Amino acid sequence: MxxxxxxxxxxxxxxxxxxxxxxxxxxxxxxxxxxxxxxxxxxxxxxxxxxxxxxxxxxxxxxxxxxxxxxxxxxxxxxxxxxxxxxxxxxATRVSVAVNADSLATWFLGALTRVPREPGLCFELRREDEDHTAALLREGAVMAAVTSSPDPVPGCSVRALGRMRYLPVAAPEFAARHLGGPLREVLAQAPVVVFDRRDDFQDGFVRRLRRGRGGASGVRHYVPTSEGFVEAVAAGLGWGMVPEAQADPLLRTGRLVPLAPGRSVDVPLYWQQWKLDSPALAVVAEAVATAAAGALRQ
Amino acid sequence: MxxxxxxxxxxxxxxxxxxxxxxxxxxxxxxxxxxxxxxxxxxxxxxxxxxxxxxxxxxxxxxxxxxxxxxxxxxxxxxxxxxxxxxxxxxATRVSVAVNADSLATWFLGALTRVPREPGLCFELRREDEDHTAALLREGAVMAAVTSSPDPVPGCSVRALGRMRYLPVAAPEFAARHLGGPLREVLAQAPVVVFDRRDDFQDGFVRRLRRGRGGASGVRHYVPTSEGFVEAVAAGLGWGMVPEAQADPLLRTGRLVPLAPGRSVDVPLYWQQWKLDSPALAVVAEAVATAAAGALRQ
The missing domain is CATH 1.10.10.10 (Winged helix-like DNA-binding domain superfamily/Winged helix DNA-binding domain)
Structure with missing residues (x-):
């Protein structure tokens, strides 16, 4: 070059x-x-x-x-x-980061507000599926990403952040109307809330319950924001896999009920960033690791 | 054809x-x-x-x-x-709708949960700027959209939903640190939270205050979810234009303060849908109009 x-x-x-x-x-x-x-x-x-x-x-x-x-x-x-x-x-120094919607809705912003104001940083967040944030890193559109892949993008370093736990939940009325019979059949046929067409999470959970025999085949509602997804589940449109951090308060107040107590899916998250000796990026990486340690399962 | x-x-x-x-x-x-x-x-x-x-x-x-x-x-x-x-x-009958993020975060899901369960509808929501939802309608990717444009897309009908009001707000500590001096100069230079690169809303507000002489020129943080945007403003990262429905509870508890009492920006919203004699679409349109009448300014 x-x-x-x-x-x-x-x-x-x-x-x-x-x-x-x-x-x-x-x-x-x-x-x-x-x-x-x-x-x-x-x-x-x-x-x-x-x-x-x-x-x-x-x-x-x-x-x-x-x-x-x-x-x-x-x-x-x-x-x-x-x-x-x-x-x-x-x-100000711009730090651009790709983040998955559920992290953005739960623990990630807390990390940024923890960054000391001194160095005069500004943030550019991009919302993207955790499976696709690595692509933005590869294209150079962002300098760091929260991703589900431990394989480093060329020129990047990787650090494990912890696991985000998802619970299968539904509104109590929904559970009363649809539950009864083996869970694997009920979930395969009941209405389900899905993030978008790329979201395979609910289907994956059903396939595992059914040992590979097909995913969720009932009515599907697509709701492509993290908070909207939870609200749609709580409103009874369908069941869904909700991050523990968002589900817990609603489980406590009874607006949601667990569908399969003891069963959950953990998604490991990683921080990937350009290998650059940049103090700005180092400060952000440190704040993100600290916030993740408090919010995610280690 | x-x-x-x-x-x-x-x-x-x-x-x-x-x-x-x-x-x-x-x-x-x-x-x-x-x-x-x-x-x-x-x-x-x-x-x-x-x-x-x-x-x-x-x-x-x-x-x-x-x-x-x-x-x-x-x-x-x-x-x-x-x-x-x-x-x-x-x-089920699928109804696909493009919705702007702020509507999705405030009044829109309430409309959907009001739709009678009988006709066996399922929803596919697409999140898109209110200025760009019309494009999805034109491409045929969705059959209806909440949009800021009253000009009908070919083959579509239009109905006014009401106006979404945005208030300039900030965290109290932020206001204490930055306010003082004429508001138009303060807002032009203070850190600001912006949704994404297409979001011209904060700049437009500053330009109007300054009668056209330049937008916000201070540090900008990009936070591309509606809820994350409000959280970033409440955490003191910058000031921002926040929908009344999201600002009001935080103004009441003192987590946000108004920056320019009496000043706000109203965005008119419209419902555009394919001109089809479809009962499914009619049921949804009716529920949306009713929810909008309760949630938006008429």
């Missing part, structure tokens, strides 16, 4: 972040044609198409490599300036 | 819904090569590429038109069968 013109790499990043050439030009205080020329020059130099000219603009696979490089350069430069006392007031 | 082979149109829909040719084949109980042949035949007949062979598969603009057709056909067929008493047990 030696000799890549860094102003062109930075311009590429601005286009991806801002979504259009015009918006990137405004952010960089240059003309749109200057932006366009720099991106073209970079494409000629690397011999690859770097951007898909969609709306918003998206990086190609080769483009994503350079976007990641640009973010890492920016991070190192900002950290160096902060150490030298050169950052201006109001110029 | 006369003479389009409906089994091919249905196959196209299955591929888009399931994401791959193999998964569509499994869902339709045919071989993957049958799926592939039907899609190819449909592409030859229409003279257009209908699918982008990505992972997951995505419809092209022409493909989206046929996907919408397929969903509308399926809806009409299911309604007719239900009226004729032909639907089997456990065969």
């Amino acid at each position: 030696a000799g890549l013109p860094l102003d062109q790499v930075r311009t590429l990043l601005a286009v991806v972040d801002e979504g259009t050439f015009d918006a990137a030009a405004a952010a960089l205080h240059v003309t749109p044609s200057a932006v366009s020329q720099r991106v073209k020059a970079l494409e000629q130099r690397t011999g690859r198409v770097l951007l898909l000219r969609t709306k918003p603009v998206r990086p190609t696979e080769s483009g994503a490599v350079l976007v990641r490089l640009a973010r890492q350069l920016a991070r190192l430069e900002r950290d160096a300036r902060a150490e030298l006392g050169l950052s201006g007031a109001g110029e | 006369a003479g389009l082979p409906l089994d091919q149109v249905r196959t196209l829909l299955a591929v888009v819904d399931e994401g791959t040719f193999d998964a569509a084949a499994a869902a339709l109980h045919v071989t993957p090569s049958a799926v592939s042949q039907r899609v190819k035949a449909l592409e030859q007949r229409t003279g257009r590429v209908l699918l982008l062979r990505t992972k997951p598969v995505r419809p092209t603009e022409s493909g989206a038109v046929l996907v919408r057709l397929a969903r509308q056909l399926a809806r009409l067929e299911r309604d007719a069968r239900a009226e004729l008493g032909l639907s089997g047990a456990g065969e």
Whole structure:
């Protein structure tokens, strides 16, 4: 990569972040044609198409490599300036993190509010399935992620955070209406709440109960927010697998009942982050590990 | 469109819904090569590429038109069968709706739980910005949407739901640290919480205070869930525009303070739905209108 013109790499990043050439030009205080020329020059130099000219603009696979490089350069430069006392007031260090919805709804924000205010950090959170946060890390869209995969993304380090426990629960009226008979058959046929089309969690639980013979086949409601999911289950739309932290208060007040006492599913979570000697990232990683140690099963 | 082979149109829909040719084949109980042949035949007949062979598969603009057709056909067929008493047990009518995050976090689920259980409905919710839900309607990905646009998507009807009121608020410690001086300058420079990169709401409020001279220019934290946004503001990460329904309880207990008493921003919301004589859709539309009338400003 030696000799890549860094102003062109930075311009590429601005286009991806801002979504259009015009918006990137405004952010960089240059003309749109200057932006366009720099991106073209970079494409000629690397011999690859770097951007898909969609709306918003998206990086190609080769483009994503350079976007990641640009973010890492920016991070190192900002950290160096902060150490030298050169950052201006109001110029904060951005830490971008991909987090799964259930972590965001339970323990993750507590971690961020624990980060000391001193270093002037700002956070950019991206909500993504724990199975897919690693992709954002690979693309360079974020510099750290809460993920379900212990396999490090190239260039990243991994640290175990603990296990998030999910309990099969339902509203009491729902349980009264549907329970009776072996649980594995009841759950396979009763209405179920599912996060989105990628959520295989409820099906997986039923398949395990039934030793592989099919998942949940009843009515399914898709509710794609963590809090909405719990609310839909508590309102009696269906049963669902709910994180312990969200289920516990509702189990205590009787708004939810456990469907299979003693049975639960644990999802191990990991923190993956770029291998960079960045004080900002280190402070966040430390706060996340501490919060996770308190909130997740170890 | 006369003479389009409906089994091919249905196959196209299955591929888009399931994401791959193999998964569509499994869902339709045919071989993957049958799926592939039907899609190819449909592409030859229409003279257009209908699918982008990505992972997951995505419809092209022409493909989206046929996907919408397929969903509308399926809806009409299911309604007719239900009226004729032909639907089997456990065969529920799916109603797919795009909803903005703040509606989902406040009044929308209450509407769904109010829908009578009788017709055997199931819901597929998609979370999307109120400015972008119309796009999902246009693509045929959903059959109804809560949107901020009163302009009907072609083939859709529109109904006003009311206005969602947003208040500029912050944590008391935050206000004590940052307030003092004219509000328009304070808010322009103080840390701010923003939903995501598309969220222009806080900036718009500052621009109006400053009569167009620039938005919020201080530290920004991006927190892309409705509940997480409120929690981040209450934890003192920054100020933010919070829906009245979420702010009110926290204002009462003193966890939030109003930054500009008497000032607020109202976002009008609309219900857009396919113009179809579908009893299932009508029941949902009615429940949504009733819940909105109670929860939104009229």
